[in-house]
Amino acid sequence: METYTLIVLLLAATIRVATPLLLAAIAGLFSERAGVIDLGLEGKMLGAAFAAAAVSATTGSVWLGLGAGIATAVLLALLIGFACITHKGNQVVAGMAVTIMVVGLGPTLGLAWFGLGGQTPQLDGAGQRFMGIAWPGAAAAKEMPFPGLLYSELLSGQNSIVYFTAALVPLSAWIFYRTRFGLRLRAVGENPHAVDTAGISVNGLRYQAVVISGVLCGVAGTYLSTAASSGFVRDMTAGKGYLALAALIFGQWKPVPTLGACLLFAFTDALATRLQGVALPVVGVIPVQFILALPYVLTVWLLAGFVGKAVAPRAIGVPYSKEK
Amino acid sequence: MSAPGTLPRWAELGLLPVINLVAALLISGVVIMLLGESPVAAFKLMAAGSVGTQEGIGYTLYYATNFIFTGLAVAVAYHAGLFNIGAEGQAYIGGLGTALVCLWLGAWPFWAVLPLAVLAGAGFGAVWAFIPAYLQAKRGSHIVITTIMFNFIAASLMTYLLVNVLIKPGQQSPESREFSVNAWMPSATDVLARVGVGFAATPLNLAFGFALGAAVLVWLLVWRTRWGYALRVAGENPAAAVFAGIAPPRVIIGAMLLSGALAGGLGLNELMGSQHRILMDFPSGAGFVGIAVALMGRNHPAGIIVAAVLFGALYQGGSQLSFDMPKINRDMVVVIQGLVILLCGAMENVFKAPLAKLWHGCLARDPKPTGGTPAPR
Numbered sequence: 001m002e003t004y005t006l007i008v009l010l011l012a013a014t015i016r017v018a019t020p021l022l023l024a025a026i027a028g029l030f031s032e033r034a035g036v037i038d039l040g041l042e043g044k045m046l047g048a049a050f051a052a053a054a055v056s057a058t059t060g061s062v063w064l065g066l067g068a069g070i071a072t073a074v075l076l077a078l079l080i081g082f083a084c085i086t087h088k089g090n091q092v093v094a095g096m097a098v099t100i101m102v103v104g105l106g107p108t109l110g111l112a113w114f115g116l117g118g119q120t121p122q123l124d125g126a127g128q129r130f131m132g133i134a135w136p137g138a139a140a141a142k143e144m145p146f147p148g149l150l151y152s153e154l155l156s157g158q159n160s161i162v163y164f165t166a167a168l169v170p171l172s173a174w175i176f177y178r179t180r181f182g183l184r185l186r187a188v189g190e191n192p193h194a195v196d197t198a199g200i201s202v203n204g205l206r207y208q209a210v211v212i213s214g215v216l217c218g219v220a221g222t223y224l225s226t227a228a229s230s231g232f233v234r235d236m237t238a239g240k241g242y243l244a245l246a247a248l249i250f251g252q253w254k255p256v257p258t259l260g261a262c263l264l265f266a267f268t269d270a271l272a273t274r275l276q277g278v279a280l281p282v283v284g285v286i287p288v289q290f291i292l293a294l295p296y297v298l299t300v301w302l303l304a305g306f307v308g309k310a311v312a313p314r315a316i317g318v319p320y321s322k323e324k
Numbered sequence: 325m326s327a328p329g330t331l332p333r334w335a336e337l338g339l340l341p342v343i344n345l346v347a348a349l350l351i352s353g354v355v356i357m358l359l360g361e362s363p364v365a366a367f368k369l370m371a372a373g374s375v376g377t378q379e380g381i382g383y384t385l386y387y388a389t390n391f392i393f394t395g396l397a398v399a400v401a402y403h404a405g406l407f408n409i410g411a412e413g414q415a416y417i418g419g420l421g422t423a424l425v426c427l428w429l430g431a432w433p434f435w436a437v438l439p440l441a442v443l444a445g446a447g448f449g450a451v452w453a454f455i456p457a458y459l460q461a462k463r464g465s466h467i468v469i470t471t472i473m474f475n476f477i478a479a480s481l482m483t484y485l486l487v488n489v490l491i492k493p494g495q496q497s498p499e500s501r502e503f504s505v506n507a508w509m510p511s512a513t514d515v516l517a518r519v520g521v522g523f524a525a526t527p528l529n530l531a532f533g534f535a536l537g538a539a540v541l542v543w544l545l546v547w548r549t550r551w552g553y554a555l556r557v558a559g560e561n562p563a564a565a566v567f568a569g570i571a572p573p574r575v576i577i578g579a580m581l582l583s584g585a586l587a588g589g590l591g592l593n594e595l596m597g598s599q600h601r602i603l604m605d606f607p608s609g610a611g612f613v614g615i616a617v618a619l620m621g622r623n624h625p626a627g628i629i630v631a632a633v634l635f636g637a638l639y640q641g642g643s644q645l646s647f648d649m650p651k652i653n654r655d656m657v658v659v660i661q662g663l664v665i666l667l668c669g670a671m672e673n674v675f676k677a678p679l680a681k682l683w684h685g686c687l688a689r690d691p692k693p694t695g696g697t698p699a700p701r
Contacts, residue, residue: 093669101662293480303465
């Protein structure tokens with residue numbers, strides 16, 4: 001029974017880690033399927049995390065915080081769009097630049113506004129954070145471990161962002177493969193000239209994709225600072241944007257496989273925390289760092305084409321100009 | 325990338341970076357103003373703190389040393405058409421090589437340790453760049469993504485090594501024991517004292533000379549050798565390179581080996597020159613500053629040295645600023661760094677097009693007004 005409880009708790013931890021990862025990965029999916037490399041995921045998330053925590057701390061409403069988070073991430077996304085779509089700048093450089101800028105800007109504004117060494121105040125008032133929503137009967141279900149624990153720990157008790165994220169995967173799959181907008185989005189990432197010939201604005205579509213990416217990064221960042229923890233701290237994304245990018249590539253730029261990749265990466269993360277210093281039979285203690293590096297190694301492995309093949313959208317990274 | 329209008333070479337190389345820098349500083353000035361401090365006073369403080377005293381100059385050049393190494397690393401890869409985001413990881417692993425030599429051969433005299441430490445740093449850095457290079461050259465894996473992944477893999481590996489292997493026994497913080505004095509890079513103060521010049525005690529050390537040497541070496545290799553020519557052709561136009569009998573995969577791997585080796589030079593300054601031990605996360609973002617430095621220096625060694633010194637001044641001035649203006653901390657420098665990368669690297673066309681228009685407009689109207697005819701190119 002103890003193993004069972006352990007597994008359920010491990011899965012619960014997986015969900016917590018996977019949520020921002022999946023949000024950011026789907027955000028990147030929209031941008032990259034439209035042909036814009038999204039190296040700004042990390043920066044947009046971090047910016048949103050700061051804005052959400054700052055607004056939630058000052059107004060006392062986490063929903064206003066969410067709004068501020070989304071607005072900030074969309075603004076940053078538009079900045080990247082302005083550089084890369086309108087002015088045909090280098091997408092990799094723009095994403096990196098925005099990320100670096102936000103890494104500095106968050107703590108700078110935080111120090112000036114709150115004077116707490118670059119953090120935001122602790123969010124401990126009512127309504128300042130996204131809290132878990134207990135489903136009916138969750139407490140009673142706990143009494144009967146199987147299958148009650150699955151119900152009480154995994155289905156029930158998550159916050160609204162987690163449920164939103166769970167719905168996002170089928171939703172985005174539907175958008176990509178069943179709607180006209182999705183078809184155009186995929187087309188503009190593969191062959192923008194064809195889209196242009198059909199009389200549809202390439203840049204318009206790319207801007208829409210970039211803004212969607214901004215919105216989702218905004219939600220992801222808000223989750224980090226107002227749901228997963230209680231406030232913004234320096235560098236709190238800690239590479240999650242790049243991990244999401246890896247998951248997106250590992251998921252071969254498709255929504256459902258990306259979900260699988262995010263869950264796998266989140267599970268390795270949860271496992272690493274759990275296995276810290278635990279001696280396993282046969283292999284002994286596995287260094288945590290090796291487990292944490294696993295997602296990156298797997299992604300490189302896949303990119304190298306040794307297992308399957310990750311094929312990027314054909315027009316990715318290329319600014320569109322009619323003449324060429 | 326299509327250039328909407330052309331500029332003379334001097335404007336492209338000299339004027340445009342200056343305009344970009346001024347724009348970045350102006351935007352930062354607005355941010356400082358929003359924080360409730362005077363931007364003019366802030367920039368004055370930064371200038372005084374970075375170049376106003378001997379100590380400030382020492383620190384500025386000490387930071388610049390790191391940025392020259394990583395800037396050159398980014399630039400060499402750039403000339404081969406590759407965007408190396410992995411200088412951070414390559415510097416980290418390269419430093420491991422340097423540190424291992426210093427730890428193991430500390431009993432040897434300095435002149436024997438030094439070449440081995442240089443070779444080990446360059447070698448380890450090159451090895452870390454080799455795998456992404458090989459995968460790009462032979463398997464077509466996107467080098468931007470693989471080098472990002474390798475930064476994280478390097479961080480994990482180094483954390484493991486520092487916590488479990490290299491850590492000084494009986495100590496909490498993950499860092500090695502101190503190198504023996506034989507393996508210390510002579511400080512600028514000592515070197516200058518030998519020729520009878522007094523200089524304040526700063527972390528500036530002989531590695532600065534190595535960085536300048538590396539810049540000269542890169543210039544010779546990239547602009548004065550057949551190999552460098554092949555590198556630049558392959559970077560400009562891979563198809564033309566193939567027709568000219570150049571094999572792009574070989575060029576890619578060669579360029580990345582050199583790039584990683586250059587990034588590996590950071591350990592000479594940071595570990596042998598200043599910390600005298602190996603510790604967690606010692607590159608502390610220099611690999612990413614290298615991107616800004618290379619972009620601003622237009623990927624030319626001379627430009628990189630200028631840009632690196634400028635960023636060194638920003639870093640040193642930034643720490644000074646955080647002392648004197650309690651509302652501002654060193655993160656402000658990171659904001660400026662991001663703005664410089666954004667303006668020089670991703671938004672260069674924003675200023676270039678109007679500037680080119682202005683330039684051609686002036687030229688056309690100067691000798692004879694030609695009425696409604698468009699300006700000749």
